[in-house]
Amino acid sequence: MNQSGSGSQNILRPLVHLTNNPLSLIGVVLVTTAAILLVFLAPSMWAGSASNPYLGILIFLGVPSVFIAGLVLIPAGIILRKRREKAQGSVSTAFPPLDLANADFRRLLIFVGLTSVVNLVLVSQIGYGATSYMESVEFCGQTCHTVMQPEFTAYQNSPHSRVECVKCHIGPGAGWFVKSKLSGVGQVFAVTFNSYPRPIPTPVHNLRPARETCETCHWPQKYGGDRLRVINKFGDDEGNSQTKTVLLMHIGGGNGNVGIHGVHLGAGVQMRYAPADESRQSIPVVEYNKGDGKWVRFVAQDAKPEVVAKFSSPDSMRTMDCMDCHNRPSHTYQLPDRALDAAMSDGAVSPSLPFVKKESLELLKGSYATHAEAAQKIAAGFEKYYSDKYPAVYAQRKDEILRSAKGVVAVYQKNVFPEMRVTWGAYPNNLGHADFPGCFRCHDDQHVAQDGQKIVQDCSACHSMLAMDEAAPKVLTDLGVSAAPKPAGQ
Ligand code: HEC
Ligand code: HEC
Ligand code: HEC
Ligand code: HEC
Ligand code: HEC
Structure with a gap:
């Protein structure tokens, strides 16, 4: 001093x-x-x-x-x-x-x-x-409760419910951390000033390439072989008749570049495509190099020439990665029909109540302003249906009816979020082709190369169909499978 x-x-x-x-x-x-x-x-x-x-x-x-x-x-x-x-x-x-x-x-x-x-x-x-x-x-999913509620809820019902958000959304290393942080600053402002879009738009443009995140846990060489897939369905008749579809999925991968994984992402393979719309649901151009250095360009026959012309250089295209098929690995929203089939096969909604599938489906498709309103109206509507139409069943099996009503409400609350304008089907799932275009965005028999080759739509290229909507498929009995199937589309 x-x-x-x-x-x-x-x-x-x-x-x-x-x-x-x-x-x-x-x-x-x-x-x-x-x-x-x-x-x-x-x-x-x-x-x-x-x-x-x-x-x-x-x-x-x-x-x-x-x-x-x-x-x-x-x-x-x-x-x-x-x-x-x-x-x-x-x-x-x-x-x-x-x-x-x-x-x-x-x-x-x-x-x-x-x-x-x-x-x-x-x-x-x-x-x-x-x-x-x-x-x-907890922090990522719940801090801005309403904003993240759809993704957080769907996440909890997914196979990744034990994987932290940052593992997929940021991944390892400092570079992406800083990148994501800069976009995070904008997000905080949007939440503070209540100016964020509803629903939150997808695809996430600054999401890190999937191969750098997903492959920290899953690696392409690993998934060899085929996998049995059982899809349970219930009808809209009085007995809610149950059927099963059995597919053998040719997942492939590993050496030899075979099967679904091997063909798109195997060693040396390169694939890129041009999405014509924001949500990547329409794909006019696909370019593919199966590892021999020769690029094949497939163009959709119904695409407008001026749209195709926009995609002449590789920079104008997106490199195909895991998320182009698995775009809902963790935020898996289901359509009402499928979600109910799943709830009925795991017993949350009793499949033995008359017309339960049909009636629940109608209630689920109603429009409600909030989860609370949906809970109240769906449950009340469900109970009223049985007390009016089947008073004897109602008197004898009231507990089962109340429990099932709760199951239907849960289906709604897991998939629809009125506050965020997430309605049925707001987020398309690209894995498959039954509910959304999915694989058929390219595999539609419309994408043709100069030499006339087409991207295949052969029904047995991706899966063998072992049974189609059968009550008791023989193949399952033969295999001894009494599958309690997992819900479709993850
Ligand atoms: C297994 C990987 C994975 C995990 C774990 C994960 N996400 Fe995602 N998330 C994704 C993918 C993939 C997308 C969609 C990307 C696309 O379509 O471009 C996505 C999209 C989103 C979106 C955009 C809206 C939408 O649904 O497409 C938000 C918001 C989001 N995630 C939040 C979260 C939060 C919060 C968590 C943790 C509770 C989380 N994510 C955990 C992979 C993951
Ligand atoms: C931190 C590790 C981790 C990361 C990162 C991760 N996963 Fe997973 N994944 C898992 C675990 C654990 C499971 C559940 C396995 C089980 O249930 O047997 C799983 C399950 C899956 C399944 C379902 C498998 C089935 O049986 O149906 C798919 C598909 C999948 N992951 C794809 C992805 C994709 C795509 C990404 C990147 C967006 C990703 N995963 C990122 C750990 C991870
Ligand atoms: C061309 C579309 C496509 C691409 C690209 C793709 N997958 Fe898959 N994947 C599928 C399909 C279809 C299945 C089978 C789903 C089923 O069984 O219903 C599957 C199954 C899986 C499974 C479950 C495998 C098993 O044996 O249980 C995992 C894990 C997985 N994929 C991870 C990945 C990862 C990680 C990537 C990126 C490296 C990736 N996938 C890229 C279409 C794709
Ligand atoms: C972006 C476009 C695109 C999408 C989306 C796409 N594929 Fe492909 N797929 C291709 C191209 C290109 C080929 C190579 C040309 C061919 O073999 O038809 C191919 C080839 C295949 C093959 C090999 C067919 C054979 O026998 O030669 C399988 C299996 C396959 N895809 C499965 C799938 C599945 C399953 C999905 C959806 C989960 C899917 N693909 C989504 C572009 C796509
Ligand atoms: C490019 C690959 C590919 C081609 C070609 C293909 N499928 Fe599929 N298919 C899939 C995938 C992936 C799924 C979804 C499996 C899942 O739910 O995980 C599926 C699911 C299905 C299902 C079950 C639908 C449901 O209700 O869940 C049926 C039925 C089916 N395919 C029939 C066909 C028929 C018929 C053809 C021939 C016109 C065909 N598929 C061609 C990939 C393909």
Whole structure:
């Protein structure tokens, strides 16, 4: 400490004196807190170990705002104190030197020292916990509750319900972390000002290429072989007659580039396509190189020449990856018919109630403003149907009816989100071709190469059809499969 009245002392002495007011001291707390937070959070961010956009928002927006607020409060307090002293006529001209005998200086030192220590203890204790919390599914899925409710709910009903959001949405490494963070800043503004689109648009344009995220857990060489797929359906007759479709999916992959995975993503294979619309449901041009270096260009016969002309260079196209088929690996919304079939096969809705499929389907297709309204009206409508039309059944099996009503409500609440305008089918699923164009966006017998080759639509190219809508497929009895099937379309 400089004891003689040097230049800096001459400026600092009155400042230290004037800073001694509540407003400036709050400013001091804010500035020290922000500075210490920055020192602790910034390294973890640059190392890329913290991989959550919200942490970045905190670092990029939150902490600096606090810092600046503090910086504004300190001089504001000083000016106010000066004015007050002037008004009281008590403006001091001589200031004690900056040493421990000076009460103003002592107070300021103790203040800065104490807040720093408290901050250090707090940050080191809760910092780690807070960082991991922000990476957690609860934080991503539930912080902005209404906004993420559809994706979060669908996620919980998916095979990835134990995989953290950031594993697919950001993946490993610092580069994508920063990229996602920059888009995250925009998202926070959109939520704050309630200006986000409903439903949240898809596809997600800045989603990292699937092969870098999905392949941290699944690798293409792994999926060899065929897989049995059993699809359960219930009819709209009084007995809700049950049928099964059995497909043997030729998943393939691994060596030899065979099957669904091998053909599109096998070693050396390259495929790119041109989506004509935002949601990638219409695909006029596909280019394919099966590994021999020769590119084959397929053009949809019904596509307009001016649309096709737009896609002449590889840059204008999208490289095919996992998500072009598995675009709903984790946010799997079902159509009402399929969702009910699943609920009936797992017993949540009793398949032995007369006309339960038909009646539930009608209730599900009704329009409701909120989940609460749907819960109330669907349950009431369901109960009324049985008490009016089947009073004997209603009297005998009331519990089963009430339980099934709940099952129908759950089907609605898992798939429709009126507040976010997510209605039935709002998000198309590209895996398959029964509900949405899916595989048939390209495999429609319309995409032709110059030499006349077509992208195949042969029914046995992707699956062998072992049974089609049969009550008791022989193949299942032969195999001894009593499959409780998983819902379609993941
Ligand atoms: C298994 C990987 C995976 C996981 C885990 C995952 N997502 Fe997604 N998410 C995707 C894919 C794939 C898309 C759709 C991309 C496309 O069609 O372009 C998507 C799309 C979205 C969308 C855009 C709207 C939509 O439905 O298309 C939001 C919002 C979203 N995810 C939020 C979340 C949240 C919140 C979590 C965690 C609760 C999460 N995601 C977990 C893969 C995943
Ligand atoms: C952090 C690890 C992880 C990541 C990343 C991941 N998955 Fe998965 N995936 C899993 C697990 C675990 C399961 C569930 C396996 C089970 O239920 O047997 C699963 C299941 C699946 C299934 C269903 C398999 C079935 O039996 O029907 C598909 C399809 C799938 N994943 C595709 C994807 C796609 C596409 C991506 C990238 C968008 C992805 N996964 C990213 C771990 C992951
Ligand atoms: C051309 C479309 C397509 C592409 C591209 C694709 N898949 Fe698949 N995948 C399918 C189909 C179809 C199935 C079978 C679904 C079924 O059984 O109903 C499947 C099944 C799977 C399964 C379950 C396999 C099993 O044996 O149980 C996993 C896991 C999976 N895919 C992951 C991936 C990953 C990871 C990628 C990217 C490297 C990928 N898929 C790319 C169409 C595709
Ligand atoms: C972007 C366009 C596109 C989409 C979408 C697409 N494919 Fe393909 N697929 C191709 C092209 C191109 C070929 C190679 C030409 C051929 O063999 O017909 C091919 C070939 C195949 C083959 C090999 C056929 C054979 O016997 O030669 C299978 C199997 C296949 N696809 C399955 C699927 C499945 C299943 C889906 C949907 C989940 C799907 N594809 C979606 C473009 C596509
Ligand atoms: C390009 C690949 C491909 C071709 C070609 C193809 N399918 Fe499929 N098919 C699929 C996939 C993928 C699924 C979905 C399996 C799932 O639900 O996971 C499917 C599902 C089905 C289903 C079950 C539908 C349901 O209700 O869930 C039937 C039936 C079917 N296909 C019939 C056919 C017939 C008939 C043809 C010939 C015109 C055909 N498929 C050609 C890929 C293909």
